[in-house]
Structures are given as C-alpha cells and as structure tokens.
Amino acid sequence: MARESFAIGGVRVRAGASRSVELPLTRLVTGGDVSIPVQVVHGREPGPVVWVNAAIHGDEVVGVEVIRRVLGQVSAKTLRGTVVAVPVVNVLGFMTGDRYLPDRRDLNRSFPGSTRGSLASRIAHLFMTEVVAKCELGIDLHTAADRRANLPQVRADLDDPETRRMALAFGAPVALHASLRDGSLRQAARSAGARVLVYEAGEALRFDDESIGTGVAGVLRVLNALGMLPEEEDADEEEAGGAAATLVSRASGWVRARGSGILQTDVQLGDLVEEGRRLGGISDTLGRRVRLVHADRPGIVIGVNRAPLVNTGDAVIHIAAVDEDQPGQVADDRLLTSRRQRLRAH
Incomplete structure (x- = not known):
C-alpha cells in the first residue's frame, strides 16, 4: 500500500515527492503578502517526521545555509519518513537583518502563540499548528546574539535518553543540558510531545565554514541515527571537518x-x-x-x-x-x- 500524502498549508505532498509550500503570514503595509517558505521532503517509505528550522531570529543566517545544503543531500525517493524544512521562520526580521519582529518582540519568547495575539504570537501559533504538531523531533538552528560568537554546540534535555542519543549523534563539540525557557519553541514543542535539539553556532549576519559544516553534518547524522537515510546519504565528513568527540556539559x-x-x-x-x-x-x-x-x-x-x-x-x-x-x-x-x-x- 502506498504511503499516505503529507498535509500542510492546505496542500498535500505525495509520497516520494518534494514540494515547496507557502504558509500565509501577514500583509505588508504596502499591500504585498508575506508567507513562510517551507520545503517538504516526503519519503516513499514510512519513518519519523522531523522538522528543521532556522532564522527564528531574523539576523541568524547560518541555519538558513545549513538547511539549503541539507536539502541538497536528501532525496524523497530514498528518504524513510518526512523532513519539513523551514529555513526562515521570522521572515520580516530576516528581510531587514533584524533579530526581532517589527514590533520588537522576540519570536522565541512568544510560543505557543495564539490566533488573536500579537504578530509574534500569530506566527508562533502558525508554526506550532502547521509544523510542530505534525512532527516528532525538531532541530532548531541558531547563532549567537549580536556581537557574540558561539562554538558549535547542541542544547537539549539530556535527561531524556532519546533526546540525549540524538544530541550525541549530532556530533557537535559540546552537548549542553539546557533548561526550558518560557515562551521558547523548545518549551512549547516539548509540551506538545515533540523532542527538540537546539543548535547554536557562529555569529549573527555572518557565514563561517565551521558552523555551517558542523550543522549540515549534524542534521544528517541525526536523520541517519533515526534510520531515515541510506548509508550513501550520511553526513559528509569532509565538509564537516570530521566527527569529533562530543563533550557533555550540565x-x-x-x-x-x-x-x-x-x-x-x-x-x-x-x-x-x-x-x-x-x-x-x-x-x-x-x-x-x-x-x-x-x-x-x-x-x-x-x-x-x-x-x-x-x-x-x-x-x-x-x-x-x-x-x-x-x-x-x-x-x-x-x-x-x-x-x-x-x-x-x-
């Protein structure tokens, strides 16, 4: 029996296909419409449903490039399960290179959101209902705040055995046990039943090979650890600089x-x-x-x-x-x- 299609944003993506979807967000003061771009890779074979997102903060561009490269290495014809890629969540901030939304709210303190709240709250609610609710694991890609730099690291609930396994599979230099923050995507997703890894690396508004390469290889390693990839599509070790031992910190x-x-x-x-x-x-x-x-x-x-x-x-x-x-x-x-x-x- 053929695998059921994947429903998102009012469309259905058939098994074995990859499709771009737009999630309508708001209208600019100029009258133009704004949407959140999503790429769904719906494998032919059943398996886990995983989302990967970036740019919840509009100035955090490293994750956007990580997702672009990951999508270049994942095929719907060989994937077991589904990958929902959201390279830019905070579209309005991303367009202006701003960490926050136009009303200066931090989107990552606005989850799970609501349909009648602020713009940030509405974006958070849209992401929760259209993406998080349909997935079992998420990888949330971030960089350091303005004028700071982060060593590539994964932050997660290391007390949960399966989350810890995924955090170590990612292969970043450090896996840090991190408490949940009120209003964060990780907290809201956990309450909804999804596990989340937060990847932190690099600087705002700047690409660097170490952060990008480690991120690409890490996402692919997680997908591989979940049994979603054939061996030939596992992480590119040369691009990542090779897997390194992960130091665990609490x-x-x-x-x-x-x-x-x-x-x-x-x-x-x-x-x-x-x-x-x-x-x-x-x-x-x-x-x-x-x-x-x-x-x-x-x-x-x-x-x-x-x-x-x-x-x-x-x-x-x-x-x-x-x-x-x-x-x-x-x-x-x-x-x-x-x-x-x-x-x-x-």
Missing part, C-alpha cells in the same frame, strides 16, 4: 566584566581553561589596564563577546563545565585542537 555561565573599557581576550572558542586562568583584560582609551578577566570555573569556552567596548557587568566569556564522567577528555585537549585551529582560521 552547567555553563558567563564570566562578566568587573570594569568598563576596551576588551582584549586571550582565549578562543573551544579552548579548555582551568579556574583562575587569565582570559583577557579591560583597558581604558589610553591603554591603562582597568581589570583582568579570569575564569571563574574550569571548562570549555563556548561563547565570546566580540564587542570591543564593554561596561561593568557585561557578559564576556561563556564557559561550559565539562561533565565529571569525562575526565580523560578534560585532561586531553588534543581532542579539540584541530577544531580550534579551524575556528581561528575563520
């Missing part, structure tokens, strides 16, 4: 500036640091040192502030403590040397 925190001035950092993304290590310094405009910045915990650097000017209390360096059940990985930073070298090259 806690992280930002080291904050203890003075205002011009920031100079002495560490890179992916560096393993000990508590008390010097991470950089803050100087005034005449070059006089105001404060030194030291690590307040041992761990791996997963985020850095790229802004040259900081004020007292600003987040400077994000450190993830590595799980104590991985003592060998903490002691041997050669596991991440090649990855750090590629990050520095970009």
Whole structure:
C-alpha cells in the first residue's frame, strides 16, 4: 500500500515527492503578502517526521545555509519518513537583518502563540499548528546574539535518553543540558510531545565554514541515527571537518566584566581553561589596564563577546563545565585542537 500524502498549508505532498509550500503570514503595509517558505521532503517509505528550522531570529543566517545544503543531500525517493524544512521562520526580521519582529518582540519568547495575539504570537501559533504538531523531533538552528560568537554546540534535555542519543549523534563539540525557557519553541514543542535539539553556532549576519559544516553534518547524522537515510546519504565528513568527540556539559555561565573599557581576550572558542586562568583584560582609551578577566570555573569556552567596548557587568566569556564522567577528555585537549585551529582560521 502506498504511503499516505503529507498535509500542510492546505496542500498535500505525495509520497516520494518534494514540494515547496507557502504558509500565509501577514500583509505588508504596502499591500504585498508575506508567507513562510517551507520545503517538504516526503519519503516513499514510512519513518519519523522531523522538522528543521532556522532564522527564528531574523539576523541568524547560518541555519538558513545549513538547511539549503541539507536539502541538497536528501532525496524523497530514498528518504524513510518526512523532513519539513523551514529555513526562515521570522521572515520580516530576516528581510531587514533584524533579530526581532517589527514590533520588537522576540519570536522565541512568544510560543505557543495564539490566533488573536500579537504578530509574534500569530506566527508562533502558525508554526506550532502547521509544523510542530505534525512532527516528532525538531532541530532548531541558531547563532549567537549580536556581537557574540558561539562554538558549535547542541542544547537539549539530556535527561531524556532519546533526546540525549540524538544530541550525541549530532556530533557537535559540546552537548549542553539546557533548561526550558518560557515562551521558547523548545518549551512549547516539548509540551506538545515533540523532542527538540537546539543548535547554536557562529555569529549573527555572518557565514563561517565551521558552523555551517558542523550543522549540515549534524542534521544528517541525526536523520541517519533515526534510520531515515541510506548509508550513501550520511553526513559528509569532509565538509564537516570530521566527527569529533562530543563533550557533555550540565552547567555553563558567563564570566562578566568587573570594569568598563576596551576588551582584549586571550582565549578562543573551544579552548579548555582551568579556574583562575587569565582570559583577557579591560583597558581604558589610553591603554591603562582597568581589570583582568579570569575564569571563574574550569571548562570549555563556548561563547565570546566580540564587542570591543564593554561596561561593568557585561557578559564576556561563556564557559561550559565539562561533565565529571569525562575526565580523560578534560585532561586531553588534543581532542579539540584541530577544531580550534579551524575556528581561528575563520
């Protein structure tokens, strides 16, 4: 018996086909219509239904490119299951390079949304009903906020065995156990019964090969771990720079500036640091040192502030403590040397 077609946005996608769908969103003040673009790859054979989305924040462009490349490697003729790809959720913010919506609301604090709320709430509701409600697993692609950079990492509920399995299958340098945030897509999707991986990597409004390559390979590895891909369509290891051991972390925190001035950092993304290590310094405009910045915990650097000017209390360096059940990985930073070298090259 042929597999049933997949219904979304008022259309049906037949088994073994890939189809572009537009989810009507709103009308611009100029009178033009705006829709959320979706690509559905509906495999011939039954299997899991997975969504991959990017640009919930309009300035986070890395995930858009990740999805473009993933779609180039997934065929409806050989896929087992269904992939629902949404490269740009915050269409209005994406068009202007803005993190937020025109009303300055954060879409990722507006889920699950409603049909009668703000624009952000309506977009969130549309995404929940047309995408999340039809899937069992989602991969939500993000980058760091403006003037920050993130080491490629997966954030997820690592206490759930199946979510943990998918997070480790992704193969990012770090898998971070992250609590649910009110109004986030991950929280709303979890309440609806779907598991979610959040991929964080790179900088806003900028492509970099490490973040994109790790993201592409990670998504394909997850699909493969779910049994959705034939072996020849598994992750392209050359593009990803090869799979690396994933460090597991259950806690992280930002080291904050203890003075205002011009920031100079002495560490890179992916560096393993000990508590008390010097991470950089803050100087005034005449070059006089105001404060030194030291690590307040041992761990791996997963985020850095790229802004040259900081004020007292600003987040400077994000450190993830590595799980104590991985003592060998903490002691041997050669596991991440090649990855750090590629990050520095970009």
